[in-house]
Amino acid sequence: MDKVQFNKLFAVLVQESGIDNTNSTVDMDDAYSTYLDLVKQIDESDTAVEYMARMVTMAERERLHWRMCLAEEGIEMTPSQVDEYVVILELALSST
Numbered sequence: 288m289d290k291v292q293f294n295k296l297f298a299v300l301v302q303e304s305g306i307d308n309t310n311s312t313v314d315m316d317d318a319y320s321t322y323l324d325l326v327k328q329i330d331e332s333d334t335a336v337e338y339m340a341r342m343v344t345m346a347e348r349e350r351l352h353w354r355m356c357l358a359e360e361g362i363e364m365t366p367s368q369v370d371e372y373v374v375i376l377e378l379a380l381s382s383t
Contacts, residue, residue, distance in 0.1 A: 288322075288378070288382055290315075290319050293319050293322055293378065294315055294319070296378055297315075297318060297371075297374060297375070297378065300374045300377065300378070301374055304370065304374065306367055306370040306374070313368070313371055318371070318375055321372070321375050322375050322378055322379055325339065325375065325376060326382055326383070329379060329380065329383050330383070336380070336383070339376050339379065339380055340380060342373065342376055343373055343376050343377055343380065345373075350366070350369050350370075350373070351366075353369070354366065354369050
């Protein structure tokens, strides 16, 4: 998927999923780079696919726990950023 298609699909999925990203600071260049990296990981490993598929189905409480684990590693994300990341995961998984 090229960057233009990615940007359009990302915007639609974020809107349809009801993510409150009114104050989103998502950098679409970074989002597309993340998407490309995820697609590469999917191509290289079946384990990555399983892990990413599991992340897409996480309930809100599980996402909160994952977010806290990231924070302990120095990676700060808002709940909306976590939801946006999951949208990127969904796009990567659907492109395989």
